[in-house]
Amino acid sequence: MNKKILVTGGLGFIGSHTVVALQEKGFKVVIIDNLSNSSIDVLAGITKITGKEPEFERMDLRNKQEVKNFFQKYPDIEGVIHFAASKAVGESVENPLLYYENNLSTLVYILQELVERPKAHFIFSSSCTVYGQADNLPITENAPVKKAESPYGNTKQIGEEIIADTCKVHAGLKAISLRYFNPIGAHPSADIGELPIGTPQNLVPFITQTAIGKRKELSVFGDDYPTEDGTCIRDYIHVMDLARAHVVALQRLINGSEKSNYEVFNLGTGKGNSVLEVIKTFEESTGQRLPYKIAGRREGDVIAAYADTEKANKELGWKADLTLAEALQSAWKWQTVVEDKDL
Numbered sequence: 001m002n003k004k005i006l007v008t009g010g011l012g013f014i015g016s017h018t019v020v021a022l023q024e025k026g027f028k029v030v031i032i033d034n035l036s037n038s039s040i041d042v043l044a045g046i047t048k049i050t051g052k053e054p055e056f057e058r059m060d061l062r063n064k065q066e067v068k069n070f071f072q073k074y075p076d077i078e079g080v081i082h083f084a085a086s087k088a089v090g091e092s093v094e095n096p097l098l099y100y101e102n103n104l105s106t107l108v109y110i111l112q113e114l115v116e117r118p119k120a121h122f123i124f125s126s127s128c129t130v131y132g133q134a135d136n137l138p139i140t141e142n143a144p145v146k147k148a149e150s151p152y153g154n155t156k157q158i159g160e161e162i163i164a165d166t167c168k169v170h171a172g173l174k175a176i177s178l179r180y181f182n183p184i185g186a187h188p189s190a191d192i193g194e195l196p197i198g199t200p201q202n203l204v205p206f207i208t209q210t211a212i213g214k215r216k217e218l219s220v221f222g223d224d225y226p227t228e229d230g231t232c233i234r235d236y237i238h239v240m241d242l243a244r245a246h247v248v249a250l251q252r253l254i255n256g257s258e259k260s261n262y263e264v265f266n267l268g269t270g271k272g273n274s275v276l277e278v279i280k281t282f283e284e285s286t287g288q289r290l291p292y293k294i295a296g297r298r299e300g301d302v303i304a305a306y307a308d309t310e311k312a313n314k315e316l317g318w319k320a321d322l323t324l325a326e327a328l329q330s331a332w333k334w335q336t337v338v339e340d341k342d343l
Contacts, residue, residue, distance in 0.1 A: 002027075003027055003028065003078045004027070004028045004074065005022055005027050005028070005030070005077070005078065005080070006030050006031075006032065006074070006077050006079070006080045006081070007019050007029055007030070007031050007032075007054075007080075007081045008032045008033070008061060008081070008083055008106075008110070009032075009082075009083030009084030009125075010029070010033055010054070010056075011033040011038040011043060011056075012033070012037065012038045012083055012084075013183070013194040013239065014083055014125065014180070014243065015031075015033075015038075015081075016038075017187060018081060018242075018243040019031060019046050020046055020187065020192070020243065021240075021243040021244050021247045022246075024050060028055075029054040029055070030054065030057065030074060030077065031054050031055065031056045031057070032057050032058075032061065032070065032084065033056070034058065034059060034061070035058060037087075038195070042195070043056055045187075045191040046191075046192060048189075048191050049187060049189055049191050061106035061109060061110070062101060062102060062105055062106055062109075067106075067109040067110060067113060071113040078121065079120070079122070079250050079253065080110060080114065080120070080121070081123040081125070081250065082107065082110060082123065082124055082125060083125045084106060085102060085103045085106070085125065085155070086098060086099050086102045086103060087152060087201075088201045089129075089150045089152050090150075091152075092150050092152035092155075093151060093300075099152055103152075103155035103156075103159065104158060104162070107163075110122075111162070111163070114173055115170045115172070115173055117172065119172040119173075119174070120172060120173050121175075121250060121253040122163070122175040122176075122253075123175070123176050123253075124163055124175060124176070124177040124178065126156050126159065126177040126178055126179045126264075127153070127179060127180055128180060128181045128235075128268070128305055129148070129152070129153035129156055130145045130146075130148070130156050130157050130160065130179060131143050131145065131146060131305065132146030132147065132148070132153075132302060133146070133303060133305075134146075137272070137304060137305075137306060138272075138307055138309075139266065139305060139306065140308040140310075140311070141179070141265065141266055145157055145160075149300045150300055160177050160264070163175050163262060167261045167262035168262075173261060175261065175262050175263075176249045176252070176258070176262075176264070176265065177263075178245065178246065178264075178267050179264065179265065179266050179267065180237070180268075181234065181235035181236070181237055181266070181268035181269075181305065181307050182203075182234045182235055182236045182268075183236075183237055183238075183239045183242050184238065184331055185204075185240065185326070185327035185331050186331055186334035187239075188330055190333045190336075192334075193330070193331065193335075193337075193338070194239075194331070203234075203278060204236075204328065204331050205335075207279065207282055207328075208331050209335065210290060210291065211282070211286070211288040211332065211335070212335055212339055216291070217292055217293055218279070218290060218293075219292070219293060219295040220276065220279075220292055220293070220294050221275075221297055221298035221301060222294075222295075223276075223294045225304075226303060229276045229277070231274045231275035231276045232274065232301055232302070232304065233272040233274050233303070233304035233305070233306065234272060234273065234275075234305055234306065235268035235269055235271065235272055235273075235305060235306035236278065236324055236327060237269050237320050237327075238320065238323075238326060238327040239327075240322060240330075241267075241320040241321060242267055244318065245312070245318050248318045249265065249316060259315070265311055265312045265316060266307040266308065266309060266311065266312060267307070267320075268306060268309055269306075269307070269309070269324075270308065271306060272304055278324070278328070279292060281324050281328055284325070285326075285328050286332045288332065
């Protein structure tokens with residue numbers, strides 16, 4: 001393969017697992033990361049798993065000149081997978097300008113470089129947040145994009161619009177937006193995993209940190225939703241399945257098998273699990289007891305969201321293979337390793 005791929009935010013949770021998947025398929029990887037929400041230690045984890053150390057550039061993509069300099073230094077980049085972004089919903093409400101600058105200016109600067117090339121391949125890390133509370137479940141790619149509940153969600157919507165508009169006028173740019181549902185888990189080796197800085201924003205790291213004693217108890221936000229057990233329902237996808245999807249999507253663009261030069265795919269399992277089901281599955285699959293309490297609803301939470309995966313299954317030839325229990329077991333294994341290393 002030997003094609004050189006840029007992965008921005010490549011030391012983050014999804015980015016690092018995708019770098020592993022790319023290297024295992026023979027791609028050469030260059031990582032850009034500013035380490036604002038990641039650790040340089042992840043580079044060693046990637047190298048240990050794959051036996052190959054990816055090239056690494058520490059830089060801030062908000063610096064337009066640095067982005068220009070990077071692409072001059074690496075003229076042989078054949079594809080970009082763009083993860084680098086701020087991603088905490090609550091923080092985005094409190095500091096919207098940070099999110100608009102960090103998530104949109106960086107996208108624009110990269111695309112400005114790519115459209116100067118005769119052809120370029122671009123994968124965008126998007127989110128199911130673009131659907132809001134969908135009118136119908138499961139959610140298809142044709143579901144209407146609702147008004148965003150947060151500046152973070154809005155940056156994903158605007159990001160997709162920027163890419164679509166750019167593809168309309170630059171036929172050489174081929175792009176895919178991947179709308180993730182809820183990524184969880186870790187690499188089976190436990191050499192890389194999800195490493196939230198500060199208080200976790202997502203359910204599973206909060207579960208594992210509570211189970212290991214780092215947190216007193218888990219708060220379940222609301223048990224009065226119109227679901228079977230009253231708690232919110234989400235589509236939890238193993239990060240290893242998600243990483244594999246990025247490689248498949250990139251190969252689709254490189255091989256020229258895309259149907260148009262801008263496509264969108266949902267990435268999920270097609271199944272929803274409630275918060276209480278996740279807690280029960282964690283306890284059953286790890287043997288760990290999990291102290292939790294019911295708290296009030298959290299602003300901005302939708303009742304239920306899970307993917308219709310038919311398009312990705314048929315057109316990408318990809319489907320999620322790993323179970324919720326496997327994802328939770330891998331997350332717990334990672335948490336115990338992190339605790340031992342005191343990362």
